Amino acid sequence: MLKKKIVGFILFLFVLNCFAQEPEGWYNGKPVLEIKFKGLQNIEASELDEIFKSYKKKTFSDDLYWEILQKIYALDYFTDIVPKAIPADEKYNSVFLEFIVKEKPAVKDIVFIGNSNIKKSDLLSAINIKKGDIFNEINVKNAERALKDFYIEKGFTKAEIASNTSEDKEKNSIKVEFSVKEGKVSVINKILFEGNSKFPEKALKKVLVSKEAWLLQKGLFREDALQADKSAIKLFYGEHGYIDAHVETIKRDIDSTSDPQKDQITLTYVIMEGEQFTYAGIDFQGNYIFSSEELGEKFKLKKGDIFNLKKFEIGFGDVANLYYENGYTGNYIDKKENRNTSTKEVSYTVLIIERERSHIENIIIKGNTKTKDKVILRELLLKEGDVFSKTKIMNSFRNLANLRYFSTVLPDVLPGSEPDLVDVIINVEEQSTAGIQFGITFSGVSDTNAFPMSVFAQWEEKNLFGTGRELSVNLNAASDTQSLTLGFTENWFLGKPISVGFDFSVAHKTLNTYQDLMYPFNNIPDPHLTMDEFNANPSLSDAFKMKYDRLEFGFGMNSGYRWFPKFAVITLRGGVNFGIVKKFL
Incomplete structure (x- = not known):
């Protein structure tokens, strides 16, 4: 860590020297329009753009630059970083930050030797190294341990794992090879x-x-x-x-x-085995917030019962949760066993040291590169300054999981800057929120001139630009029917759990109907003059059918409201739809 800081400081001095080649201090206070990376081979520029997009349009300062540089080093992607500042215009009103980098080698291939009982695909799923990843020796050692654990889990307790790497300097890539001795x-x-x-x-x-x-x-x-x-x-x-x-x-x-x-x-x-004991009761010391009777109700044991360790531990946990749920996260709670060996009875004394109720000092979000912080924060039932509540925290994480933006949502609570303050850490791992479907259907048609095939395509994004909005496009196309539907939903309207959605559709259909040139004098399909003639030979009228087109426009609006009780998320939703139909020959 110290080595990185020294290298970072040297680069910091170097960048100041680079900036000094232009009019002195021109970049200070100017907005950063773009952050570019040159020299990329295996790392996608879009990945870095997503990580550093939050710095765009921020005012340049030494602190901002140092923060960006630390974030680059934290990625552990590069062996060399050369910074450069470029004026974005002739008047030096804004700045481009450019980093010329040299990537660490990428993992070109992962090979397993000696695995006769377990497939390569299963071994790959057990490790965190993937093809295309930037090579990291620590990750390889972690993969060795993961493979060892995987084999032990499969019953190969004597399995041995060793790794070897070979570098291709021309392609800046590394081949990782795992040698496996499975044993019995x-x-x-x-x-x-x-x-x-x-x-x-x-x-x-x-x-x-x-x-x-x-x-x-x-x-x-x-x-x-x-x-x-x-x-x-x-x-x-x-x-x-x-x-x-x-x-x-x-x-x-x-x-x-x-x-x-x-x-x-x-x-x-x-x-x-030892001797069997009966339960002789419980008493509490140091409790003032909750009475001994209220705490005693958490234990589902009665005096004289055969002692049940499981029920007692559940009751003890419920006492701790009662304090924790009401914001008393800093309390000390312990138990003391009192045993009477002559009567084979056991009782307990619960020792409690009550401290001030805890408040939330900071809510810290980690792991989100796409989803904006405000999208996550609005799903939480607590905010900074509120009294801590375990139930509200867990229900908040339920709300985040229901979004389906994240593959993993893990809570953590850490001590704050004062004894009665806590920090809530939200660790998320994002997953793809876009969905694409495409298909082709073959079926029979009533019109012999129509091609018996239709195609459909659907694209949906549930977290548009990380804002939590939804956008969808549906397309259907056949020889006689074509339709396009666009949908948009704002899930938090005016900062409230109110959803407002709109959809617009347009459809074209080619249809046929019986022709009647004598209407309204003779309301009978051509070429018949009476209904008896038509009923006797209705198929004759098919040759005189009239083809026409129908154009349909639809517009819909929907809205809903969400409630967040302890047991579930309740949504009430409704909507209206309007349509216009135009028929023409």
């Missing part, structure tokens, strides 16, 4: 228990993460599952009052000879 797959052949007198093996096996191989159950062995098994057994016994019960050890017997493709493992869980 480890399978759980049998699960046994020792020391269990209170519960049968069948009941204990149900709570385990590890499972025996049987029929459709693969029984893959995973080292991390053993710790989960220990916790599951402890909790199971704890639900029945055995608060000292635990797994002392898990013995492993490995058979590597019976099957050349598998290591067959027998697991033996050695359990110490």
Whole structure:
């Protein structure tokens, strides 16, 4: 980090020297019209434009330049960066910032050697390196660990992963090669228990993460599952009052000879059960905001009941959530066990140190390169300065997920600048919000001269320019029918959760109808003179059918309002449509 800052400072001095070649200080206070990058090979200019577009039209200053430079270095895309300021006009009223860069090598190809049991596509999905990415050695090491974990998850506990890279300097690219030694797959052949007198093996096996191989159950062995098994057994016994019960050890017997493709493992869980305890109640110390009766209601246990560790932990969590939900995020809450070994009773004392209610100091958004901050902020049920509420935070993230702009929405809460302040961090990962559909349909037609094919195309953008607006275009075309529909929706009208939408459509149809030149004197399809003649031979009139065109114009408006109660998002929507039809020969 220090090295980067030193290099950045040297470049900062260099850029000042570049600026000095023009009239001294001409760029200060001038708007930045554009930020350009020269020397790009593998990185798309559009990607950088999206990242740095927020700086356009801002007034140039040393702070602004330093912020841009730090952001460029944070990308970790380049080995060399040469900055340059260019007057945007002859009068030096605005400035272009240009960065001449040298890219780090890009990943040209990813190769796996030795993977006979797992497909390449599955291995690629397990790592974060993709073809075309800028090469980063740390990412390769992380990929090694990810592949190792992936193999362990698949039961290959002895798998070994190594990486090697080869560089093509002419193409500025790197080939990444992963060598895999898979080894045998480890399978759980049998699960046994020792020391269990209170519960049968069948009941204990149900709570385990590890499972025996049987029929459709693969029984893959995973080292991390053993710790989960220990916790599951402890909790199971704890639900029945055995608060000292635990797994002392898990013995492993490995058979590597019976099957050349598998290591067959027998697991033996050695359990110490202890004595069964009953529940003797709970008391609270240090609580003034909420009464002991109100806090005690969170525990669904009664005195004299067989102690249930799971119910007690849920109740303890509910006490903490009660404070947390009402904005008391800085409280200290702990529990003390009181055990009477002679009567086999256990009670608890909950110790509480109450502090001031927390308010939201900052709401910080991370990960959005397209979606504007205001689009995210307006979906939140809290704003800076409000009392913190866990429920409102979670419902806010529900609203963000419902937008379908993001593949991932993760909340985080960090301490603020004062003990009673917190920062809410919103981490998002954007996904594509545009949709394109295209199709061709073949079908029969009533008109023998019509071509029996129609095409349709639809384009929809749910987050237009990152503003949260929606725009759609629908096109249908056949030999006798053509239509075009345009739609637009503003989802937050005047800063309120009011949606206002408009759609406009135009359609052309070529139609046929019976001709009657004698109308209104003789209202019978030509060439017939009476209805009896027509009923006797109606197909004769088909030869005299008249072809005409119909042009339809449609305009629609719709509006809706959204409410955000705790349990759901409720929307009330309505609209009106108008149409004009013109027929002509």
